[in-house]
Amino acid sequence: MSELKSLCDITIFGGHGDLAFRKLMPALYHLSNAGYLDEKSRIITATRDSMSHEEHCDLVKLKLKEFLSDDGFEEEKFSYFKKQLHVVIIEFNADESYKGLQDLLNEYPQRERINYLSTAPDFFGTICKTMSHLGLVSPQSRVVLEKPIGRNLQSSHVINDEVLNYFDESQIYRIDHYLGKDTVQNIMALRFSNRFFMPLWDANHIDHIQITVAESVGVEGRWGYYNEYGAMRDMVQNHLMQLLCLVAMEPPCSLDADSVRDEKVKVLRSLRTMTHSDIKEKTVRAQYSKGSIDGIPVPGYLDGDNVNTSTTETFVALRVDIDNWRWNGVPFYLRSGKRMSRQNSEIIIHFKSIPHSIFVNQGKFISENKLVITLQPNESIYLELMNKVPGLSEQMLLKPVELELNTPLKVAHKPDAYERLLLDIIRANPTLFMRLDEVDAAWKWADVILDGWEEDIIPLKSYSAGTDGPSAAVQLIARDGRSWQDE
Numbered sequence: 001m002s003e004l005k006s007l008c009d010i011t012i013f014g015g016h017g018d019l020a021f022r023k024l025m026p027a028l029y030h031l032s033n034a035g036y037l038d039e040k041s042r043i044i045t046a047t048r049d050s051m052s053h054e055e056h057c058d059l060v061k062l063k064l065k066e067f068l069s070d071d072g073f074e075e076e077k078f079s080y081f082k083k084q085l086h087v088v089i090i091e092f093n094a095d096e097s098y099k100g101l102q103d104l105l106n107e108y109p110q111r112e113r114i115n116y117l118s119t120a121p122d123f124f125g126t127i128c129k130t131m132s133h134l135g136l137v138s139p140q141s142r143v144v145l146e147k148p149i150g151r152n153l154q155s156s157h158v159i160n161d162e163v164l165n166y167f168d169e170s171q172i173y174r175i176d177h178y179l180g181k182d183t184v185q186n187i188m189a190l191r192f193s194n195r196f197f198m199p200l201w202d203a204n205h206i207d208h209i210q211i212t213v214a215e216s217v218g219v220e221g222r223w224g225y226y227n228e229y230g231a232m233r234d235m236v237q238n239h240l241m242q243l244l245c246l247v248a249m250e251p252p253c254s255l256d257a258d259s260v261r262d263e264k265v266k267v268l269r270s271l272r273t274m275t276h277s278d279i280k281e282k283t284v285r286a287q288y289s290k291g292s293i294d295g296i297p298v299p300g301y302l303d304g305d306n307v308n309t310s311t312t313e314t315f316v317a318l319r320v321d322i323d324n325w326r327w328n329g330v331p332f333y334l335r336s337g338k339r340m341s342r343q344n345s346e347i348i349i350h351f352k353s354i355p356h357s358i359f360v361n362q363g364k365f366i367s368e369n370k371l372v373i374t375l376q377p378n379e380s381i382y383l384e385l386m387n388k389v390p391g392l393s394e395q396m397l398l399k400p401v402e403l404e405l406n407t408p409l410k411v412a413h414k415p416d417a418y419e420r421l422l423l424d425i426i427r428a429n430p431t432l433f434m435r436l437d438e439v440d441a442a443w444k445w446a447d448v449i450l451d452g453w454e455e456d457i458i459p460l461k462s463y464s465a466g467t468d469g470p471s472a473a474v475q476l477i478a479r480d481g482r483s484w485q486d487e
């Protein structure tokens with residue numbers, strides 16, 4: 001049970017959409033039942049589906065049963081949660097349709113209000129404007145923005161400026177759900193609460209870093225959305241950049257939101273801007289063609305119904321350099337793709353090799369130490385160290401072993417990333433959310449690459465679904481005498 005129950009009104013715009021049912025409602029159900037929400041708090045679904053309160057509750061119940069990952073559905077718990085559920089019918093573009101929401105919120109004008117915009121970004125400005133004109137935005141209001149925030153720096157400015165007309169930056173929570181994962185937060189815990197890593201975490205001791213976010217799924221019915229964005233905008237500019245920041249940032253002076261975000265933004269500003277020749281040498285973009293995953297044939301990106309030609313990339317590989325003292329000469333290799341051989345999100349810190357081996361004939365078998373942080377499919381952290389193989393062999397035999405660094409504490413319920421993030425929003429803690437200058441800096445760097453691709457500086461490669469991407473990605477890292485961890 002939590003020590004403090006929050007009393008607030010949470011309105012989910014787009015409340016009958018995929019994200020709301022798959023992630024937000026299960027997260028709120030858990031938070032409510034764990035006692036983080038005062039029982040008088042209200043969870044208001046704004047939808048254009050015309051339905052009664054009872055019909056809405058039945059639908060939420062059905063979806064919870066479908067999406068609660070851990071058999072967490074219990075009738076008794078739902079009866080409690082149901083008391084917090086409300087539904088209002090809203091067409092985002094029709095001001096008059098907000099009347100029901102206005103009446104509901106005005107019952108408690110002093111309450112903290114959370115507006116979760118689980119909608120396409122085209123609606124962010126309209127919703128904020130209408131809410132403000134109806135007097136529903138107060139200093140106690142917060143607004144949550146889902147990705148994607150624009151397709152480039154310019155369109156991101158348009159979206160953010162619209163929201164900033166009605167909300168102060170301190171009231172805006174830009175979600176990157178990767179930051180809600182326990183293991184991602186553990187990167188900070190490992191780095192900044194263990195003396196052991198402190199002297200090793202720089203160019204003197206680290207050879208290079210690999211960050212991979214691979215999905216085996218394709219675009220799953222979201223072709224229209226995905227085709228507008230592609231892997232660079234959908235994954236790299238936000239998720240991979242945030243992971244890179246946590247690995248590369250300097251220790252913040254405290255854990256408060258701005259201290260952490262100040263350090264992250266310094267990393268983003270230190271990313272080396274790519275020249276045309278860098279784009280040729282250090283970037284790979286590719287699209288999957290048909291192939292097979294786990295022995296099952298899957299179509300290519302362009303093989304679906306109503307699909308025309310498209311040059312949208314479903315795979316990206318990059319060598320990224322950070323121009324600061326700590327990381328001088330340490331490449332960060334980033335990869336992300338759809339329809340890869342397996343689902344796998346991993347950060348691997350490759351330490352430098354030992355300067356001299358005393359183990360006769362064993363030198364070539366000594367692998368460098370690695371810190372492996374896995375985010376998906378299962379969260380884990382281990383340190384790869386060399387160890388002696390037990391036995392009496394004449395020469396000492398060595399072998400890499402994995403020293404697990406996972407928290408041994410067993411918890412009854414492992415919170416999903418959205419649970420962590422929603423609770424932080426409820427508590428008004430913006431540490432894990434992207435500040436505007438972070439979004440700007442990430443776009444500024446990514447735009448140069450995207451513009452270069454737009455000019456066809458490098459061709460779009462192809463890879464078969466079910467593989468680890470095109471051979472060009474292997475060459476990208478092989479040119480530096482290194483290889484991807486899975487090779």
Ligand code: NAP
Pocket residue numbers: 013014015016017018019020047048049090091092093117118119120121146147148
């Ligand atoms: P979605 O399933 O299409 O949901 C959007 C909701 O908005 C739908 O319920 C839709 O209602 C409603 N809506 C659209 N136009 C409206 C209008 N004019 N008036 C009132 N309601 C309207 O999309 P989603 O997958 O939930 O995604 C929501 C946002 O989160 C998007 O920005 C997406 O990029 C982002 N996101 C989603 C995921 C995910 O896993 N789904 C992950 C990360 C980020 P109808 O059902 O009536 O059309």
